[in-house]
Amino acid sequence: MSLSFCGENSNFCVAVTGEPDWEIVYIDLIRMKIIGSLKIREQIDMINVNPKQIDQITIIQGEKIRSFRSKEDTIIAQTNFSNLTSNSKFTNFAWFDQNTLILVN
Secondary structure, eight states: OEEEEESGGGOEEEEEOOTTTOEEEEEETTTTEEEEEEEOOSOOOEEEEOTTOTTEEEEEETTEEEEEEEETTEEEEOOOOOSOOTTOOOOEEEEEETTEEEEEO
């Protein structure tokens, strides 16, 4: 499982459930409402939200980094990251600014 808080005063939370569904769930903590969810059905190692664009969700799945957008009660897959060295298992990441992601392997 993984969890990330975001937004001013951490008003939002994005979480990952465990096996077998590996579901991303985006929650508005003020309204106590699920904003969107998406079943990935593959292990997710870590999840994070871009602090400058709180609708942008990013996950690590071993050697893969994937990006999603929360939009109108759903979560939509975006173009995956390119130009990454293959066979690198990423262990952590953080958003540096709106367009820059720092990866740790």
